[in-house]
Amino acid sequence: MAILSIIQETLQPLYREIEANYTLQQTAAFTSRLWYVPYISCVLYLLAVYLGTRWMSTRSPYSFRPLLVLWNFVLTIVSMMGAYVMVPELYRYFTERGYVASVCTSAIHLQPMLSFWSLIFVLSKIFEFGDTFFIIVRKTPLRFLHWYHHVTVCIISWYSLSIKSTAAHWYCAMNLSVHSIMYSYYFLKALQVTMPTVVATAITLLQLLQFVLGFAVTLVATQQYVSGEPCFTDTWLCILGLTIYGSYFLLFCKFFCDKYLKKPTKKTKEQ
Numbered sequence: 214m215a216i217l218s219i220i221q222e223t224l225q226p227l228y229r230e231i232e233a234n235y236t237l238q239q240t241a242a243f244t245s246r247l248w249y250v251p252y253i254s255c256v257l258y259l260l261a262v263y264l265g266t267r268w269m270s271t272r273s274p275y276s277f278r279p280l281l282v283l284w285n286f287v288l289t290i291v292s293m294m295g296a297y298v299m300v301p302e303l304y305r306y307f308t309e310r311g312y313v314a315s316v317c318t319s320a321i322h323l324q325p326m327l328s329f330w331s332l333i334f335v336l337s338k339i340f341e342f343g344d345t346f347f348i349i350v351r352k353t354p355l356r357f358l359h360w361y362h363h364v365t366v367c368i369i370s371w372y373s374l375s376i377k378s379t380a381a382h383w384y385c386a387m388n389l390s391v392h393s394i395m396y397s398y399y400f401l402k403a404l405q406v407t408m409p410t411v412v413a414t415a416i417t418l419l420q421l422l423q424f425v426l427g428f429a430v431t432l433v434a435t436q437q438y439v440s441g442e443p444c445f446t447d448t449w450l451c452i453l454g455l456t457i458y459g460s461y462f463l464l465f466c467k468f469f470c471d472k473y474l475k476k477p478t479k480k481t482k483e484q
Contacts, residue, residue: 235325240332244375251339251371255364258342262360265349274352278403281347285400291337292392295330299386302327316380316433317444327382331374334385338367358464365457372450379445380454383430387423394419410473417469421462428458 302324307315342363348355366388373381395416402408431454437444438451 235329240328240374241377243332244335244371248371248375251335251367254339254342255367258345258364259360261342262345262349262355265346266355269349269352275350277347277350282400282403284343284347285396285403288337288341289393289396289400291333292389292396295334295389296386296393298326298330299382300390303382303386313433313437316383316430317437317442317446318379330389331381331385334389335367335370335374338363338370342367356468358468361464362461365460369450369453369457372453376447376450377445378434378450380430380434380450384427387426391416391419391423414469414473417465417473421465421469424458424462424465428455428462431455431458 303315306324310318345355345360345363348359370381370384373384398408398412398416431451434444434446435451435455438446438448
């Protein structure tokens with residue numbers, strides 16, 4: 214509690230400045246004007262993944278442990294700060310106005326801090342491409358799930374904010390909350406702290422819950438939009454959201470079963 218109080222007192226002047234000057238229009242204008250940034254970033258990311266994997270195929274793995282510790286620490290702090298701001302505001306709006314209103318109406322956009330942290334969130338999705346760097350140079354298995362998740366989150370997050378989607382705040386708040394826990398876990402692992410398997414299992418289950426909720430949020434927005442009710446979304450985001458969240462759930466289910474439910478083979482044990 215003392216740490217939270219110190220953080221709050223330190224950030225209060227900054228928050229007041231943001232609340233006095235920041236608007237949703239600034240986030241929407243930035244993301245819509247630079248609509249091409251996530252697509253170029255994703256193409257460069259995939260190219261780097263391909264070239265980096267080939268380059269490391271003939272080399273021994275690198276540790277980069279101090280850098281890995283710092284990397285996960287920074288992402289932990291950013292995720293915690295974002296969740297600390299977004300979750301209470303979203304919960305308050307949800308309890309006062311109801312679920313459908315929190316997913317579809319524009320009033321929630323009047324919260325400057327939500328719009329500001331939504332922008333930080335979409336920018337962090339490009340920054341998080343660096344996760345893959347450590348996987349490649351440390352020569353740990355690079356799954357399709359990993360880079361597919363990074364690419365699609367980057368695209369849908371950027372696009373949803375460019376059209377002022379209210380549901381985007383749900384996407385941001387849920388992702389930041391889960392990442393607060395996930396990157397804390399990675400930070401401790403990088404420090405070589407022994408973590409029980411149940412922690413990793415719980416994090417994967419939290420991710421699955423996030424995808425179920427994300428699909429449900431998108432489904433509500435889609436139903437409202439198709440029926441002609443007021444909802445800040447569009448056809449492209451509805452299709453993209455349902456497809457991506459559905460694919461996340463299926464891919465993470467397979468990952469969960471392969472990692473935690475199947476008995477390891479002799480080859481897996483040796484690895």
